[in-house]
Amino acid sequence: MAPPVVFLEDSDDMRILLTRLLQIKFGLECRCFSSYDDFTAEPDGLMEAKLFLLDINLGDSEKSGIDAYRWLVSRGAPGKVCFLTGHAKQHPLVKEAKDVGTLVLEKPITPSLLDEVVQETFPERFYAVVL
Amino acid sequence: MMRALRFLQNDVSLPPKIAWLCVFCGTILNFIGMPLEWYIGRSVPGYPAHWAILSSQIGLISTVFLLLRRNTPRLAEINAIYFINMMSLSCTFLLTNESYISGLNLWIPFQGAKLGSVISILIAPSLVMGTVGVFMFSGATVLQYFLFSSYLQSRIGFGEPWVTAAFGVASMMALTYRFSHLWLERRLMEAESQAASMKKIALAFLSLRDLMNTPLQNLEFSIGILRMKKSADTELCGQMERAVACLKSVNDILKKHEGEIEWNRPVSFNSRKQLDAVLRKKL
Numbered sequence: 001m002a003p004p005v006v007f008l009e010d011s012d013d014m015r016i017l018l019t020r021l022l023q024i025k026f027g028l029e030c031r032c033f034s035s036y037d038d039f040t041a042e043p044d045g046l047m048e049a050k051l052f053l054l055d056i057n058l059g060d061s062e063k064s065g066i067d068a069y070r071w072l073v074s075r076g077a078p079g080k081v082c083f084l085t086g087h088a089k090q091h092p093l094v095k096e097a098k099d100v101g102t103l104v105l106e107k108p109i110t111p112s113l114l115d116e117v118v119q120e121t122f123p124e125r126f127y128a129v130v131l
Numbered sequence: 132m133m134r135a136l137r138f139l140q141n142d143v144s145l146p147p148k149i150a151w152l153c154v155f156c157g158t159i160l161n162f163i164g165m166p167l168e169w170y171i172g173r174s175v176p177g178y179p180a181h182w183a184i185l186s187s188q189i190g191l192i193s194t195v196f197l198l199l200r201r202n203t204p205r206l207a208e209i210n211a212i213y214f215i216n217m218m219s220l221s222c223t224f225l226l227t228n229e230s231y232i233s234g235l236n237l238w239i240p241f242q243g244a245k246l247g248s249v250i251s252i253l254i255a256p257s258l259v260m261g262t263v264g265v266f267m268f269s270g271a272t273v274l275q276y277f278l279f280s281s282y283l284q285s286r287i288g289f290g291e292p293w294v295t296a297a298f299g300v301a302s303m304m305a306l307t308y309r310f311s312h313l314w315l316e317r318r319l320m321e322a323e324s325q326a327a328s329m330k331k332i333a334l335a336f337l338s339l340r341d342l343m344n345t346p347l348q349n350l351e352f353s354i355g356i357l358r359m360k361k362s363a364d365t366e367l368c369g370q371m372e373r374a375v376a377c378l379k380s381v382n383d384i385l386k387k388h389e390g391e392i393e394w395n396r397p398v399s400f401n402s403r404k405q406l407d408a409v410l411r412k413k414l
């Protein structure tokens with residue numbers, strides 16, 4: 001079964017930590033990618049993911065999380081897209097993405113904010129944990 | 132109103148090189164114009180010729196001095212030269228007026244003072260010096276008129292001293308306009324330079340925030356994972372959370388300047404390189 005959460009982030013530590021947090025807290029598997037190229041190589045089951053967490057700044061001269069989002073839209077991915085950004089909340093491209101209904105979260109997000117995102121996307125998992 | 136007050140509080144001066152050029156023109160005028168004044172007045176009975184010659188000599192010395200200082204003009208020196216030359220011209224006119232009034236039946240009064248008023252605003256290196264110049268020509272002449280005997284006053288044509296006073300007022304208005312324009316131009320330049328600095332600061336803060344936020348996020352997630360463990364030291368977790376909150380408050384301060392940023396750059400960039408470039412003023 002394909003992991004329900006996909007995480008695109010250039011920081012190795014953050015990929016490891018978020019994967020562990022989602023696993024421990026919600027029992028969710030997370031598939032991580034460090035670059036746009038790896039992400040768009042479209043490994044099996046990527047399109048089946050329910051939640052895409054996309055970092056916006058992926059490094060100097062690299063394609064951004066916005067490009068990854070556009071790629072997902074062009075492929076008709078049904079999952080929820082959530083941007084993570086440390087600085088670019090006011091960037092016109094990010095605002096544009098926000099206007100069409102994507103969620104933009106500003107780093108550092110608290111674990112409780114992550115809970116809310118998971119609750120919206122996987123209500124069954126959330127209730128299982130709370131109960 | 133406040134703007135006008137601020138304008139009057141700050142003496143507006145020309146840049147030293149332009150002030151040098153203006154005052155240099157003034158000293159040349161003194162040097163060349165006063166012999167002309169002597170030439171015009173030489174046949175008037177009782178005309179004190181030596182004042183015009185003395186003023187011309189002051190003009191010559193000032194011209195030479197300014198030429199020697201042309202590469203390193205200093206505003207204080209330029210102001211002093213302007214003052215000395217305007218004073219010498221004004222005194223020449225004041226000291227020769229009486230001979231013109233008593234020696235000539237047809238004399239258009241105070242032409243030198245009127246011309247001096249107009250010239251003093253054109254070559255003034257600063258607002259204050261220009262005001263002093265206008266007063267030395269028009270103001271002093273009006274004052275001199277009232278010090279003349281009633282006989283001399285009766286020999287002066289109709290309308291004086293009010294025509295000379297009107298020249299003084301008009302000159303003051305032109306002087307104020309000239310320097311208020313310069314003052315506004317400077318304020319605009321200052322505002323532009325301040326805005327550019329703010330943009331640089333905002334960009335530096337943005338890079339700092341981007342550098343800070345990933346480690347902060349890692350700390351947040353690490354604390355979240357620690358709290359999930361049964362053996363977690365809750366007191367220690369609380370202390371770590373407070374430390375993260377403190378760093379987040381710094382982040383919030385940096386965030387306030389985000390409105391200054393022009394987002395005409397790629398959304399993906401190397402924050403470290405960008406910060407380095409901003410600090411080295413390469414942007």
